[in-house]
Amino acid sequence: MNAKMKSSMWLSGGVILVAFATWIYQLQEGLILTNMQNSYSWGLYISGLAFFVGNAAGGLVLTSSIYLFGVKKLKPLAKLGALTAFANVTAAMLIVLPDIGKPQRLLNLILHPNFMSPLVWDVIVLNLYALASATYLYILMLPELTGRLAWLSIKVDNVQEFSEKWAKRLAPVALLFAIGIHVVTAWIFSTQGARDWWHSPAMAPDFVSVAIAVGTTVVLLAGALAYGTGEEYQEAFRLLGLIIFMAVCTHLFLMMNDLVIHAWYGSGETQRIMEIAWGHFVWAHIFEVAAPLIGAWLLLQPAVRRSMPRLSFSSGLLIAGVFVHRFLIMPAAYNNIPMTMTPLGLPHTDWSLPIATGRFFPGMSTFIDQYRYIPSSVEVVILLGIVAYALLLILLAIDRLPILVKEKP
């Protein structure tokens, strides 16, 4: 283990501890420590859920490329893909915990599940995907579970053949759950007829394309950090760059397609959504479009893929753009009050019924129809803790398990 890796692990561990203590504090005081309120009832945590779910798609891209489409060049990255998928899908489940008002009652999800609720579907499919990625990773590692790790192994005749055979068998199943987590997470939002910003059939396919873009970027970045940017990996990186660029383009197409259709018709709801999305949040919106596009375009350049700092910057830019995209799920949904009507006798007038905040803000009215949500420090620290968790898990696994392929591909 090199010094850089060691210090990263200590840093991640420290952040996790601070975040955990912060969560305990939040459990004591309640969600009053966040900056959410009744009219803006989901914030950074649920944006984080969508973000981590997207990051988990790397496993999906690699497994299907290698075992369904026969792209052997990507094989050295297969385990890394499964590992980042597992780390991110568990992070997605963890970030929901601090958003829950009564986490001690989570058992109710098992005792009294309501199968009409997309949230229940999401819990099921996230768990299945976590299980599938872990199993998949295990099967890929099987031939190398020797010596110190022999106790983890299982007895089979030809371990190499067994691993290969089961990886191939598991690939379509894992692919199904992998697509499932993006689709179902999108459905949590897009099934809600109350929120015009979310209520769109484009959301699920868009979630899949964003996920393929950012999930692949996570694997590319992890691969470059683990193996370096040597010539022998360039073909694999080129392929990943291509997948990322196509996925970003598909995402932007799906997003813009939806906006154009709504904007063209020009209903009151759309006008209000546009005012929020392109009014207050115009810079965030420009960033969510430009950053992934520029990042993905840079990753298409051979010179960028050969330089560690440039590759990291481009990947980071894309991931940051997607994070902002996830943050922007909320404002145009919550600042557009669904209970908006045309008052009797006042045609062509839109009027929104103010909502009681449910908590005391000095100098603010109890009833509001607009709210500038900026996450509290508690929310930011807890989110960082989950990022640190994913990072630490990946680093620990790379350190302790045969994740990296030792010989040259």
Place this chain on the structure above:
Amino acid sequence: MKMGMVIDLEKCIGCRSCMVACKQHNAQPPQTWWNRVFTPGSHRHLTPPAKGVEFFLPVHCQHCENAPCEKVCPVGATYHAEDGAVLIDYERCIGCRYCMSACPYGVRQFNWEDPEKAHVRSEYQEKYHYGYPEDHRHEGRLVYMPLRPKGIVEKCTFCAQYRDKGELPACVRGCPGKARFVGDLDDPNSEVSVMIKQRNAFTLLPEKGTKPTVFYLPPKAKEV
């Protein structure tokens, strides 16, 4: 039996008595209001948005037949009671707030902190408690507590604790204009059913397909 409410906007004087009665009787924490009365079109209550068009709109849980809040609840804490009221089981709710996003009417309220602490934060008189003093179970499920646990969602119950004793909801009793009526929507001859038919009753956001059981009777144009 399917319970429903009719609110006659012609009779509503915008006094907000129902808001206050609801708040007090149901021991709602500071900044939590199950029931809101506003002046549509105006940013200031009781101020006409234009000459001659002023009316007032009370909005609380619409007890929808096709309730999105019930469908999204992952643990079935929000449920339809036998009589059609949409209730929340305070023992079951995990506080995910999915229902708050799903409700188009913005009636659902979260307990962001312990109500006792909220009282102090809002500088309520010390040890001052208001509202129906006992926990109440409806069909075996805990649907009312004078002191809510932090981290759960609450909303209008049509005053389950009073209805189970044969009394009317606090907003109906507290209305000085007698603008509110409750009755059986299944009975075509009930007072509410007749009013809905004869007075061109409308529901809020019919385009959302939620099928509210709260109906409004349109006001006539008013001299302001």
